[in-house]
Amino acid sequence: MPKLSEKYQFIAGLHGNEPVPIFALLESKTDFVLGNPEALARGKRFIDEDLNKVFGLTGNTVERLRAKKLLEILPTDKPVIDLHTCSAKTEPFCIVIDEKLIPVAQKTGLSKVVVMKFNIKNGHSLLNFRNGISIEVGNHKSQEAYNLTLKILDNLKGESTSPMEVYEVYDTISKTGNYVNFKLYNNEFIPVLAGEKAYPFPGLKARFVKSVT
Structure with a gap:
């Protein structure tokens, strides 16, 4: 069986306050790229600006320089798994x-994709x-998120696929x-990431699209 890193390129820590997937990748001895080392060292989401909003932009902020470096490092011939x-x-x-x-x-074994x-x-x-793909594995610093990351890594070793509900933001x-995430609100929309403190708005509006098997 090929190593996971031969099938996928893993990356974690694009935000420095999200260390749990990093610990799981280290525990599982899975090769990965560390997203924002400086922010991780300081325990901050970012130093100057959100790294996951500056790919392809020029400039000399910590995150723009790191984004440029990451695009030099990350391969184009296999899927990226961003945790x-x-x-x-x-x-x-x-x-x-x-x-x-x-x-x-x-x-991944998860039941929902947005x-x-x-x-x-x-x-x-x-x-x-x-x-x-990006994967939201759970809450910051939670044991459940750590355990789930290990389970996802194990699932990705195989070729089995699971049914998923598809939502569109x-x-x-x-x-x-x-709001309750993934529960229809007032027959209007389905909230996604409602209550996320990193957002300047209460959350995202989505609709259910289909189920895939």
């Missing part, structure tokens, strides 16, 4: 920009420059409210 944690109360899920990557998401049609990163996230939530 994250969050502050929102939500079940774990995958994120894709290109729907053609949904089959990769199906190998297609980011509405690009909150203005076209400057890592997934705008590399084929791959189409806007941001403008008003605060009593």
